[in-house]
Amino acid sequence: RRVGYAVVGLGHLTLNEILPAFGQCKHAKVVALVSGDADKMAKVAHQYGIKPSGCYSYQTYDQLKDNPEVEVIYIVLPNSMHHEFTLRGAKAGKHILCEKPMANSVQECEEMIAACKKAGKHLMVAYRIQYEPLNRQAQKAVRARTYGQTKLIQMVNCQNQAHDQQWRHKKALAGGGALPDIGLYCLNTTRYLLGEEPIEVSAQLYSTPGDARFKEVEENVTFTLRFPSGVLAQCTTGYGSFNSKAYTVHAETGSIKMDPAFPYHGLHLEYVHAPNGKQLKETPNDPMKNQFALEMDHLAECVRQNRPPYTPGEEGLQDQRIMEAIYQSARESKPVKLAAAPRLDAFR
Ligand code: NAD
Numbered sequence: 001r002r003v004g005y006a007v008v009g010l011g012h013l014t015l016n017e018i019l020p021a022f023g024q025c026k027h028a029k030v031v032a033l034v035s036g037d038a039d040k041m042a043k044v045a046h047q048y049g050i051k052p053s054g055c056y057s058y059q060t061y062d063q064l065k066d067n068p069e070v071e072v073i074y075i076v077l078p079n080s081m082h083h084e085f086t087l088r089g090a091k092a093g094k095h096i097l098c099e100k101p102m103a104n105s106v107q108e109c110e111e112m113i114a115a116c117k118k119a120g121k122h123l124m125v126a127y128r129i130q131y132e133p134l135n136r137q138a139q140k141a142v143r144a145r146t147y148g149q150t151k152l153i154q155m156v157n158c159q160n161q162a163h164d165q166q167w168r169h170k171k172a173l174a175g176g177g178a179l180p181d182i183g184l185y186c187l188n189t190t191r192y193l194l195g196e197e198p199i200e201v202s203a204q205l206y207s208t209p210g211d212a213r214f215k216e217v218e219e220n221v222t223f224t225l226r227f228p229s230g231v232l233a234q235c236t237t238g239y240g241s242f243n244s245k246a247y248t249v250h251a252e253t254g255s256i257k258m259d260p261a262f263p264y265h266g267l268h269l270e271y272v273h274a275p276n277g278k279q280l281k282e283t284p285n286d287p288m289k290n291q292f293a294l295e296m297d298h299l300a301e302c303v304r305q306n307r308p309p310y311t312p313g314e315e316g317l318q319d320q321r322i323m324e325a326i327y328q329s330a331r332e333s334k335p336v337k338l339a340a341a342p343r344l345d346a347f348r
Pocket of ligand 1: 009010011036077079099100101166181
């Protein structure tokens with residue numbers, strides 16, 4: 001029996017990616033919707049065969065507790081709303097899949113973890129890259145030291161954010177600008193590849209003066225993470241430049257390049273090395289799996305098998321801690337040491 005999901009928020013990600021992805025799931029199905037727009041919801045419900053009794057507003061959301069068909073709630077709302085809807089969802093006795101970034105502060109993340117723990121329910125953060133097959137291959141090559149010890153990592157995630165009034169430009173709703181939205185991919189993927197936690201971060205931040213998009217939230221951030229093994233990772237993120245979403249892992253005898261690395265599809269992985277003194281490039285085939293279907297199926301299997309997800313709330317909390325240190329470093333113009341954190345690493 002498939003695990004029933006309620007999807008909260010009918011914005012771009014839900015309509016264009018998440019709902020269509022259920023068609024490729026093996027263990028998850030959508031059985032309920034939650035939205036502030038009843039007309040839109042009725043149309044979407046009809047399209048996906050969801051009964052009117054499976055349609056909820058933000059006010060009636062808590063009544064999900066009386067719907068046994070719903071086992072997981074997938075929260076796809078503006079970042080500032082993740083905290084409230086996780087707490088209410090856990091209280092309704094449901095497992096939670098929460099979009100990234102997990103929340104807007106360390107305190108909120110801690111409260112979300114505590115609420116799900118108290119309810120005895122799983123909390124997973126939707127870090128889709130960790131479920132994507134090519135990125136997993138890259139991770140395995142890094143961990144297996146296929147090209148020796150990793151020395152340096154470069155990651156970039158930039159896009160020229162549309163010039164409208166969307167919530168992503170409001171600090172209270174988004175928590176920040178490029179960093180928590182897309183820079184987070186550089187941070188989380190670096191930690192994922194290495195299986196280590198950074199011990200220090202130094203960062204710089206810049207926003208173009210007079211650009212209305214960046215009145216409240218930052219445009220550009222660069223940050224360097226230093227790891228116990230000695231690896232230095234240089235990450236670049238921006239909201240005002242042309243699409244660039246890629247990384248290179250520089251190891252002793254080869255490099256692992258993913259370009260693009262973070263889109264929903266069309267990823268490209270390349271290994272560059274010189275086994276006999278002659279440069280060789282190897283490009284594994286993209287298995288082209290739907291990343292959203294993979295992550296939703298993963299949590300569904302965790303529910304059925306009663307085991308914790310690979311990317312639990314603690315993973316989102318750790319990223320939030322590091323992002324707060326990144327902002328601190330930029331503010332104070334100096335490196336910030338990070339407290340030792342237990343490695344949360346399921347993908348060995
Ligand atoms: P969106 O603006 O397209 O949709 C947001 C939805 O929330 C809309 O349906 C909107 O009506 C609703 N909403 C409720 N209260 C609102 C309020 N006060 N202000 C604005 N909207 C409100 O956003 P999106 O791109 O779908 O992003 C939703 C979440 O998904 C965010 O947390 C974002 O970071 C995350 N996201 C993740 C990925 C990924 O690849 N994993 C990609 C895009 C977005």
